[in-house]
Amino acid sequence: MTPSARIQAAIELLDAIIAAARDGGPAADTLIARYFKERRYAGARDRRAVRDHVYDAIRRAAERPDTGRVAMIGLTQDQPALAALFDGSPHAPLPIEPGEAGALASAVPGWLQPLLAALVEQDALLGRAPVDLRVNRLRATPAQVAPLLPDATAIPGLPDALRLPEGWPIEQHPAWQDGLVEVQDAGSQWIAAACVAQLGMTVVDLCAGAGGKTLALAAAMAGQGRLIAADTIRSRLARLEPRAERAGATFIDTLLLDQSHEARGLAHLQEQADVVLVDAPCSGTGTWRRNPEARWRLTPARLDRLIAEQARILDFAAPLVRPGGLLVYATCALVDREGRDQVAAFLGRHEGWIAEPIDLPVGRAHGGGLLLTPGHDGSDGFYFARLRRQA
CATH class of the missing domain: 3.30.70.1170 (Sun protein; domain 3)
Incomplete structure (x- = not known):
């Protein structure tokens, strides 16, 4: 591929990524893999160069552009040499017209900026992880x-x-x-450490997904005790089994829950757990270094739905904790409504719970929990709190 053809390929991919972000389609990595699977002629250098163009363009545009061409023209403001590759040659994009505007550079969508925790260093959210x-x-x-x-x-x-x-x-x-x-990620490891899981405990990872934190808890428990990985999405839990086998964590039990009827499926665990981890669905604002196009998918309405779901999960998680046990709430989000405010609301709804200090050499105290940010801690962004059920 010529350098100009690489630019055109990046524009085509960005068009697909923009459409997927708007319509809830596949992630950028999936679309890039599909694109090159159909274009075997592209060599390793071509694929690397196109991928870099795509992600550079995504990282600089917080607001979703209308087209891939707009996104790439915006990138020429940071990399002026790319403008000459819009030359209209075969397999190349048409020349940039006078006055043709590119996407504006910004780290955070305008509507979201006032909602982020004040401690967040916004420019660090889009570095390479x-x-x-x-x-x-x-x-x-x-x-x-x-x-x-x-x-x-x-x-x-x-x-x-x-x-x-x-x-x-x-x-x-x-x-x-x-x-x-x-x-x-280091931040995820800190959350597992905050759970202080130990050998012989009963531990529930309530939003286990593919089990990254479940496996960390299994190692902390030295493979002994009762460890339950629960989720409502079968395909996610299915990914845990081969990972657990590879890791030697064969004592993990998986529990598939019925969406909206989770309490029924968890009734047998009421007041049984020493630790319950709620790694809740969230905006993912702390993972933008790895998934920069996630900014193009997030909307105020979706954020509201996520916050309501987080509160609902906390409410059916609480009864699982034995008196004296721990509920660890975590999100890979940097929005106060998902972290500090969510914990305060939980404590307001539930008597007999306290947010206890987390003694870890990382993060900054924030509203009863810890806030980790890429700029301060070098990890993905997380908020987590340790809630103790009083005996």
């Missing part, structure tokens, strides 16, 4: 794994964590294939 790993104590120790990954560095305060450069292909490495490490 590294590859964070958690050494799986069920298979190995950090001392055994570190020599296998000489490119990795330690993450201060997290004894089981390693960090690789952005884009490092860890899933091709035997350390991952043999279950010695799991890909897990």
Whole structure:
């Protein structure tokens, strides 16, 4: 592909990503993979260059552009040399007309800016994220794994964590294939640490998804106790089984819940759990480094629906906790309505609960919990709080 043809390919992909963001279609990575599967002529350098163009254009435009061409013309403001590639040659985009406007550069959509926690460093939300790993104590120790990954560095305060450069292909490495490490952002590892799960406990991961935090809890429990991974989406839970087998976490029980009738499916666990983790569905504003097009999908109405769902989940999670036990609430979001305000509302609805301090060498205290941000902590953005049910 010529450099100009790469620009045209990026425009076509951006058109597809914009449409998917508007209509609830596939994620950008999925669309990019499909695009090149149908274009075998594109070499590795072509694919890398096009992908970089696409993500550079997405990262600089907080508001969803009308077209891929608008997004790419906006990118020429940051990379002026690209403007010459709009030359109208075969397989190239038409020249940029005088006065033709590109997408405006911004980190956060205008409507969302006042809703973010005041501590958030907005410019850091769109940097490129590294590859964070958690050494799986069920298979190995950090001392055994570190020599296998000489490119990795330690993450201060997290004894089981390693960090690789952005884009490092860890899933091709035997350390991952043999279950010695799991890909897990440092912030997610801090949340698992806040659960203080221990050997012999009963622990429920209530919104387990594919089980990233479930596996961290399994390692903290040394493979002994009762660990239940629950979710309402069968396809997500199905991804946990092979991951758990690879990790040696074979004691995990999965529980598929009926959407809107979760309390019925959880009744047998009432007041049984030492720890319940609610890693709630959220806006994902803390993960924009990895999923920058998520900004184009989020709307005020969708945010309202997510906040209502978070409150509903907390309400049916609370009865599962035994007196004296913990409910850990977490979101990969930086919006106060999803974090600080959600915890305050829960405490207002439920007597006999307190938000207890979380003694971790990370984040900043914020409304009864901790706020982690890419700019301050080098991790994805998270809010989490530890709620104790009083005996």
